[in-house]
Amino acid sequence: MSRRIVEMETYDIRFPTSRELDGSDAMNPDPDYSAAYVVLKTDDGHEGHGFAFTIGRGNDVQTAAIGALRPYVLGRDADDLGALYKEMVGDSQLRWLGPEKGVMHMAISAVVNALWDLKAKRHGKPLWLLLGEMSPEEIVDLVDFRYLSDALTPEDALRILRKAEPTRRERIESLRKDGYPAYTTSPGWLGYDDEKLRRLCKEALDQGFKQIKLKVGADLEDDLRRFATAREVCGPDFPIAIDANQRWDVASAIEWVTALKPYNPHWVEEPTSPDDVLGHAAIAEAISPVPVATGEHVQNRIVFKQLLQAGAISYLQLDSARVGGVNENIAILLLAAKFGVPVCPHAGGVGLCELVQHLAMFDFVAVSGSMEGRVIEYVDHLHEHFADPVVIEQGCYVAPSLPGFSAQMRPASIAAHLYPDGSVWSGS
Template sequence: MPFPSKSGLKITQIDVKDVRFPTSLGGHGSDALHTDPNYSCAYVTTTTEGGRQGFGLTFTCGRGTEIIVLTIRSMKKFVVGRNAADIFADFAGFWRQITNDSQMRWLGPEKGVVHLAVAAILNSLWDLWARLENKPLWRLLVDLTPEELVSTIDFRYITDVITKDEAVQLLKSKLPRKEERVKELTAKGYPAYTTQVGWMGYSDELVKELCAKYLGLGFKHFKVKVGLNLKDDLRRCTAVRKYIGEDKTLMVDANQAWSVGEAVEWMKKLAHLKPLWIEEPTSPDDVLGHAAISKALKPYGIGVATGEMCANRVMFKQFLQSGGMQYCQIDSARIGSVNEILSVYLMAEKLKVKVCPHAGGVGLCEMVQHLQLWDYASVSATMEGRLIEYVDQQHEHFYDPCVVENARYMAPKLPGYSTQMFPETLQRFSYPKGTEWQRMFKDGTFPEPDEAELVNV
C-alpha cells in the first residue's frame, strides 16, 4: 500500500486540551489505590496545511493532566513543520526522534509523563493516517504489508526477542486466511469482559443491579476490584460469584496494592472463588515479583495479568521473558502509541502469551478495539482465552463510540482511530475553563484550580 501523497500534509498546528470528567462523584473507576479518579485526558488535534486533522489522546485520572498538556506543548517543535507523509514513510525513525530528543530524554527516557505526552501526539498522527486512507485504524494496519507495518516499529532494545526479519516472517506466516478472519471480525466482532460491576466505591445494591444488567447484555466475564481489605474482598467477590453463577468467569484486580508475599497469601484466600487472573498484584515495575507470584499461584489455576502501567516495550519484554504475566495487558496510551504497541503484540505472539488489552474511560475502549482486531486478523489468528476490557463510560462524548453487542466489540467502520470528541464535550469539560467545571467551582463541588493547574490557561 503506497504512503499518502505529500500534497497539503505539512503539519501547521497542534492543539492540546486538558479534558476532565467528574467521575469521582459517583465512585466510577475507584480501586484500591485510585480511590477518587476523575477520568480525564490530554486531547490533541493535529492539523495540516490542507485542513486535514487527526485526533489523539492519553488517559489520566485527573490531577496532573496539566503536566502532560504542558509537555505536549513543549513537544510541538518536533512535529509542526514536518510533512505527515514523510513521517508515515519513516515512522520508526520519527518515533525515535520524538522519544529520544537529546535533552528531553533525560525526563524519561521512554517512560512517565514524556511517554504519555508522546502517545497523545502519535495517536493523533495514526488517526490522521487512517483518515487519509479512509479506513478505520484496524483496517489500515491489516492492509499494510508485513514490511510496511514493521517499518513503523523501532526494534532497538528488543532484538534479543524478535528482529525485524523475524517480525516480517511472523506476519507473512499469518497471511493465509487473513481475509476470512477480517470477514469474521466484521460480522461477529470480538469478545469482551466487563469491569463495570466491580468498582470499589460501588454499594452492594448497585453491584447486584449491575451484575444482572451485564448478564442480560450477554457478558460471561466479570472483573472485581480488590486489595484494601480482605474481609471486604471476600464478601464482595463471593457476592459477585453468586450473582453471575459458577459457569461464568471471575477476574480480580488489585491495582498494585500488595507486596509479593501479601499478593500470594491474599489470593490463596480468594482461590475458592475460582478467579481466572489476578491483575496488577504488585508494583508495575517489579518483573521478578510478578514472576514469583505467577509461580506461586499456578497450582491454584490463577494467572497473572499486568501491563496497563508498564512503561515501555523493554519492560514488556522482560515480563514476557520471565513468565511474570500470563495475560499481557497493553494500554493504548501508556506506552509510545501504536508503533510501540505493535512490537509488544509481536513479542507476545512469539513467546505465546495471550494479549487482553486494558481499557476503560475516556477513549481507551475506542482505541484498543482497533489493536485487538488487528491482532486477530494479522498476528495471533486466534481469540482463544483473549478478551477486550469494557467499561461503560464517556462513550457518548465521541463521534465514533465503540459498539458492544452481546458482549462483543463490533468492528469500527468509520475512518480513523475513533478518537475524535464532540466540540460540545470540549466546551463543557475542558479544565478549568469548561462550563461544567466553572459551575462546579462556583457551587463548591470541587475546589478552584491551583497555580499549577492554571499553567496552560
C-alpha cells in the same frame, strides 16, 4: 498533494467522575478521568486527534508535555510518521526525562496516536483495517527493535506476520460480522454496595459479556464477600477476574490471592508494582494455577519483554495511550505473539475503549490471528463524548467502520470539560 502539519492544539480536559465514585479501586479512590488532548491539522484540511489519559491532578503537566512536542511536529509531512516517532522517542535531550516512560513518553503516545488517526482518516479507513492491510514488511518498519533483540528480531516479527497473512481476509470478515469479545469491569468498582454489585453482575450476563472483573485489595473480608456474591450471581464457571491495582507487596499478594482462590479467579491483575518483573514472576509461581495479568501501567516494550521472558504473566494487558503509541504497541503485540501470550487490552477511563479496540482487532487480523482466551475490557463510561463511540452488541465490540482511530471527542464535550474554565468545572 500537500499534507503538512500546520497546527497543533492542546486541551486539558477533565471529567468530574469522582463525584459518582465511578472508577474507584484500591489505589484510586477518587479519579477524575481526564485527557491531555491534542489536535493536529494539515494544510489539506485533515485533522488527527489523540490524547494521554490521566485521572485528574497532573493533567496540566501532561498537556504541557504534549505542547513541548510542537517544534517536532509543526511543518512536518503527516506521512513522515515512522521517522517522526523515532525522532521524538530517540531525541537525546528529551529522553533524559524518561527514558521512554512517564509523562514525556505518554505525551509522545498522544502525538503518535493523533498522527495515526490522521493517516487513517486520510486513507478513509478505520485504523484496525488500515494496519491490517499493510504488508508484513511495512509493519516491521514501524517498530523500534532497540532493546528487544534478545527476545524479538525483525526476522521473528516477519515470520509471525507472514504466517498470519494468507488468512487475514477471513478474519476481517469475521470481525465485521461478529465483532470482538468484551468483558466488563462495570460491576466491580469498590465504591459500589453489594446490591449494586449483584444487579450489575446480572446485567453483565444479560448483555452477553464473556467475563467480568472485580476490584479487590482494600479489605480482604469485603473482597471475600463481594467475590462470593458475584460468583453466586454468575455461576461456578463464568470467568471472573480480580484486579488489585498494584496494592500489594509480593508476600501480601500471594496471601490475599490464596484466600480468594476458592472462588476461582480467572486472573489476578496488577498484584504489585508494574515495575516489578521479578515480583510478578514470584507471585505467578506461588499462586499457580491462578494466572497473573498486567500491563495498563507498564511503561514500555522493554518491561513487557521481561515480563514475558520471566514467565511472569499469562495475559498481557495492552494500553493504547501509555507506551509510545501505535508503533510501540505493535512491538508489544509481536512480543506477545512470539511468547504465545494472549493480549487482553486494558480499557475504560476516557476513550481507551475507543482506541484499543483497533489494536486488538489488528492483532487478530495480522499478528496473533487468534481470539482464543482473548477479551477486550469494556467500561460503560463517557463514550457519549466521542464522535465515533464504541458499540457493544451481544457482549462484543462491533468493528469500527468510520475512518480514523475513533479518538475524536465531540467539540461540545471538549468545551464543557476544559479545566478549569469549562462549564462543568466553573459551574457557569
